[in-house]
Amino acid sequence: MELPVTFDGPDLPEVAELVEMPVPDVVRALTSVALTVAFSGFAPGFxxxxxxxxxxxxxxxxxxxxxxPAGSVGLAGPYAGAYPSESPGGWQLVGRTDAVLFDVHRDPPALLFPGTRVRFREVR
Structure with missing residues (x-):
């Protein structure tokens, strides 16, 4: 599954500094790998x-x-994730998605559930 992401998060420059890469290289690295939902938690749909x-x-x-904000895409340790609803959080925010990550009227309600393969696709 492709998750459209606008890479304009408030922590993106700091993340680039931490990993000693220019911002475009961080975005390229994030969009060039296939990720897997290992488990869900923290909030429904996360x-x-x-x-x-x-x-x-x-x-x-x-x-x-x-x-x-809901839709924020973040990094923390070996994980990436997208916040399905507004909540507190301590991850490094690198972007945002407009995808509806959790909808009780959908089957299944969570867009990202364990085993799902995900690629970030940059949108501008």
Missing amino acids: GYLTGLPQELHVPRRATPRTRV
Whole structure:
């Protein structure tokens, strides 16, 4: 499955600094790998994506945000994920998606469920 992502997250420049890559190279690395939803948790519809290249493993933020908008795409340690609803969170935000990640009227309700293969597709 392709997940459309606009890579304009507030932490993208910091992530690029942490991994010692220019921002375009971080985006290229994120869009060139196939990720897999390993498990769900934190909030309904939040899938923990594994398969990030080692060089993109970044720590959680030192101070979590009290409000992360729905659709925010973030990185934390070996995981990537997209917030299905507004919530607090401590991941490094690199972008956002307009995909509806959780809808109780859909079957299944979660767009990203364990075993799903995901590729980020850059949208501008």
